Amino acid sequence: MSSKKRNVVNPAASLETKEQNPTIINGIKLSNEPDAGKIITVTANDGRTGETVELSYSNTKVVGNGSFGVVFQAKLAATGEPAAVKKVLQDKRFKNRELQIMRLVSHVNIVSLKYFFYSNGEKKDEVFLNLVLEFIPETVYRSSRQYTKLKQSMPMLNIKLYIYQLFRSVAYIHSLGICHRDIKPQNLLLDPNLGILKLCDFGSAKLLIEGEPNVSYICSRYYRAPELIFGSTTYNVSIDIWSSGCVMAELMLGQPLFPGESGVDQLVEIIKVLGTPTREQIKSMNPNYTEYKFPQIKAAPWSKVFRSRNTTPESLDFLSKVLDYTPANRPTAIEAMTHPFFDEIRQKDTRLVNGKELPELFNFSEHGKKELM
Numbered sequence: 001m002s003s004k005k006r007n008v009v010n011p012a013a014s015l016e017t018k019e020q021n022p023t024i025i026n027g028i029k030l031s032n033e034p035d036a037g038k039i040i041t042v043t044a045n046d047g048r049t050g051e052t053v054e055l056s057y058s059n060t061k062v063v064g065n066g067s068f069g070v071v072f073q074a075k076l077a078a079t080g081e082p083a084a085v086k087k088v089l090q091d092k093r094f095k096n097r098e099l100q101i102m103r104l105v106s107h108v109n110i111v112s113l114k115y116f117f118y119s120n121g122e123k124k125d126e127v128f129l130n131l132v133l134e135f136i137p138e139t140v141y142r143s144s145r146q147y148t149k150l151k152q153s154m155p156m157l158n159i160k161l162y163i164y165q166l167f168r169s170v171a172y173i174h175s176l177g178i179c180h181r182d183i184k185p186q187n188l189l190l191d192p193n194l195g196i197l198k199l200c201d202f203g204s205a206k207l208l209i210e211g212e213p214n215v216s217y218i219c220s221r222y223y224r225a226p227e228l229i230f231g232s233t234t235y236n237v238s239i240d241i242w243s244s245g246c247v248m249a250e251l252m253l254g255q256p257l258f259p260g261e262s263g264v265d266q267l268v269e270i271i272k273v274l275g276t277p278t279r280e281q282i283k284s285m286n287p288n289y290t291e292y293k294f295p296q297i298k299a300a301p302w303s304k305v306f307r308s309r310n311t312t313p314e315s316l317d318f319l320s321k322v323l324d325y326t327p328a329n330r331p332t333a334i335e336a337m338t339h340p341f342f343d344e345i346r347q348k349d350t351r352l353v354n355g356k357e358l359p360e361l362f363n364f365s366e367h368g369k370k371e372l373m
Helices: 097-104 140-149 156-175 238-253 263-274 279-285 302-306 313-322 333-337 340-346 366-372
Strands: 023-025 028-030 039-046 052-066 069-076 082-089 113-120 127-134 188-191 196-199
Touching: 039 127, 052 082, 052 113, 097 113, 097 127, 140 188, 140 238, 156 188, 156 196, 156 238, 156 333, 156 340, 238 313, 238 333, 302 313, 313 333, 313 340
Parallel strands: none
Antiparallel strands: 023 028, 039 052, 039 113, 052 069, 069 082, 082 127, 113 127, 188 196
16 A cells, blocks of 8 residues: 555755755655655565565665656665665556566566555556665766776776676576667666676666567667667667677776767767768668768777777777677677676686675576577
């Protein structure tokens, strides 16, 4: 059970509230009244089995928001463990694709769904879906920004560790036919103390079916594969490979590799690095694209793009393979994981920067072993 009063949360507990007017984020009304110790009890469903349970949680505070809705940090009353509650407005015309996918996936490098429940909004017939997810304290985005602020480069070992785990999560969802479609540093959760990365936010994810068209206006701009910019509706999971390469390049550079200010400008930024795509490459990205009038620009050497900053020959070779105009030329996630760039983390004596052992990276399930063969 849930009510308007039970779902009141405090987005900024430090605010002394002379003003008692509620804060509204993406249509969700939040109260300014302190409620840190308040227990909220709802009827929920287990994320795996769907079994109905009574769920109690407390200490809610806003930790993020976007076009999707709001994310709260909470504490589960039964165990005391933290959780993230993602609250999104439910469109009754459609089944929630994110919920369907989150109930399907189970992987060490993907954030897990603990419970889900529905709550009423302020407006009549307004219903919110609440996803109760495992809570991970950091993101790759914030970690990268911390190094940038200190005018330092992220250690190459960390980059190898994070990108390997990213490709491991991508290999898993691709084996199920699922394309994430919004891979970016903000959607990579991180436990920096243990070196564990988990892919999150499946709000744009979709099970791609060959022959069925898909929208091309998808994925955050800096990480958008060129075939999407060319308007392809027949793309495949290789768009995730491109996005993952963009994330790796950003960790090496300390800033986005392709910082376009619009869809068209995004293509300009890509051309500055990869050169003008050939007719054959454009055809491979979108056979229906007929405009070929682009200024002829030569590809920049990868070593010049990075100016020898935080690079190795293996890292540049790896990027040159995943950031390829032709989707079919990009490696699969499994192929990417076997690249020599990751050899260091395959060595038994390699340790995290803090001296701790690396997280388990090769504990593949039977499903995963089949994918590797």
